[in-house]
Amino acid sequence: MSIIIKQAETEEERKGKAYVHWRSWHEAYSDIVDQSYLDKLTLEKCEEIALKFPDNLLIAKDDDRVIGFVSYGDCRDEDLSDTGEVYAIYVLQEYYGKGIGNSLMKEAMDQLKHHSTIAVWVLKDNERAIRFYEHQGFHSDGKESIHKLGSPVAVIRMIRRKEDVF
Numbered sequence: 050m051s052i053i054i055k056q057a058e059t060e061e062e063r064k065g066k067a068y069v070h071w072r073s074w075h076e077a078y079s080d081i082v083d084q085s086y087l088d089k090l091t092l093e094k095c096e097e098i099a100l101k102f103p104d105n106l107l108i109a110k111d112d113d114r115v116i117g118f119v120s121y122g123d124c125r126d127e128d129l130s131d132t133g134e135v136y137a138i139y140v141l142q143e144y145y146g147k148g149i150g151n152s153l154m155k156e157a158m159d160q161l162k163h164h165s166t167i168a169v170w171v172l173k174d175n176e177r178a179i180r181f182y183e184h185q186g187f188h189s190d191g192k193e194s195i196h197k198l199g200s201p202v203a204v205i206r207m208i209r210r211k212e213d214v215f
Contacts, residue, residue: 053109054108065108068115069141077178080174086198120136121133121157131164187209
């Protein structure tokens, strides 16, 4: 296993990101999100997303295979100022526990270091992801939202302040 973390540069790498996005949703959310919603989330739809939003995208590669990614940028929440956001981070299930998520998050945090706070939204019932973010220094700030993913699902916002961790 020879893992590297890098900016996604080619269409092939962005399509690899799309595969990770598609497969990870089906692996991680099968007990949280309606199957009808997951069935509509096709590989082609994930490729459209990946090609439409190519910026601020780091990928993890095992040799030539994309096995994980993180996307990030300025926070979209109007109630937070001077805040960056991790929009998405996913690693293929077969690579869980190998430190790849940690490496991706470290690189994203480095890209967002000019912000005083970093936010991430996570499905409230995704205990594995919540534990991962807590390990990264994030904690819930009490903000919740409901997203319609086939049926309504709760998401919570977690934040990490520069003075707490950096």
